[in-house]
Amino acid sequence: MNYEAVIGIEIHCELKTETKMFSGAPLGYGQPANTAINEIDISMPGTLPQVNKTAVEYGVKLSQALGCDIDTLMRFDRKNYFYSDLPKGYQITQQFYPLGSHGSFEFFVGEELKSVRINRLHMEEDTAKQFHEGDITRIDFNRAGTPLLEIVTEADFRTGEEAAAYVDALRLLVIYLGISDGRMDEGSLRCDVNISIRPEGQEAFGTKVEVKNLNSISNIQKAIEFEKERHIEVVTSGGAIVTETRRFDEKTQETVSMRTKESAVDYRYFVEPNIPPIRIPESLLQPLTQELPVAKVQRYHEEYDLSYYDANVLVKNIELSEYFEKLVASSKHYKLIVNWLTQDIMAVLDKKEDKSMEEWIKPEFFIDFIDAIESNTISSKQAKQVFAKLIEGESPKKVIKDSGMVQISDEATLMAWINGVLDANPQIIDDYRNGLDKSIKFVVGQVMKLSKGQANPRLTNEFVIRELDNRK
Structure with missing residues (x-):
């Protein structure tokens, strides 16, 4: 039985704004730890978020480039997420009313033009960065609050090559739009892949596995190809795919289990009470005229x-x-x-x-x-x-x-040299008659010497053959 992969992709794209999504703190990539923060980023009591207008403008740009329907009434939600990398204990995101939805994006796979459906594009804030050192975890809050766009596709990809080409094309798109530097090596653009397999011709999807935080185009393709073969091996040997989150190990070139998902996580989403609905101004909704x-x-x-x-x-x-x-x-x-x-x-x-x-x-x-x-x-x-x-x-x-590099292409000059070489080396004509191609190279080489390398080699070769044919 032949199996095909069914793949969907989630991309988190950090925006290239001067300040963070909901605070006036500067973006702090590469800065000393915990220096690009303010009281909002670390959720001090009494602080309130304020939406970054430039981030909204960038979100609208990308939505337009992806052909999305744009919800002009911006609303935010809380995703309760009790991890140490979110000091508030929740993330401000757009669960119920994404900025963009029902889009599509064309990209090249080699020389073939493909299209993928975009399910949604929503705005949110990034988390802090954690560094694990033995039993100690250190936290750098510089990244906390960085504006993010999350772009979610439908499960339209069937190969790792297609998925990698899409991510590469979208990375180039955000760079062209000027909204992100698209640096996967720096985490500016991060990719999660959802993959399952099914028998060819079957409509229903198989059990899905998520591969998190893929940080290069090549790793996306490698991770998908490995997962597809792993799934096929499990299924054909009588086993069952487990719903889980995995990561790609660059050293072994294999995916490794991080945690299983026995049930869906209940993030207890509800409307963000500190940000009222905001009507996107017409000035940010002008048609996109840039060539993509x-x-x-x-x-x-x-x-x-x-x-x-x-x-x-x-x-x-x-x-x-x-x-x-x-x-x-x-x-x-x-x-x-x-x-x-x-x-x-x-x-x-x-x-x-x-x-x-x-x-x-x-x-x-x-x-x-x-x-x-x-x-x-x-x-x-x-x-x-x-x-x-x-x-x-x-x-x-x-x-x-x-x-003194100018080539000599004058026919009379070249022919004078060619005839001189042939007259001085009559055996060359016999060699040519006997099918020895080296005779041509000899004459051309002699002409190049006589011209101090300035004879046009293409014309010289043509004239030599013509003259040898005449003298046969």
């Missing part, structure tokens, strides 16, 4: 005839994508530009340091470089030499001139 990543990939494919792979590579680097737009405004050599950007430039981006792309390599210099290659002014080997100077800020035209 998937649309940009489609445009690059259609307008510049780029492959979906190349378009995706470009779009995933916002600065490189913007630089590409400037270059193609002055040049039609789209494919050549993309090849150098996505291969050679990306390989040395660390040399840019804190400069912008335009400060590092002037767009006009890059265009001069591309034109020199396209016009066969320089060979591919010479292009590598010019590129080394280009990333140091030098003008390609000056480098080519000063180094």
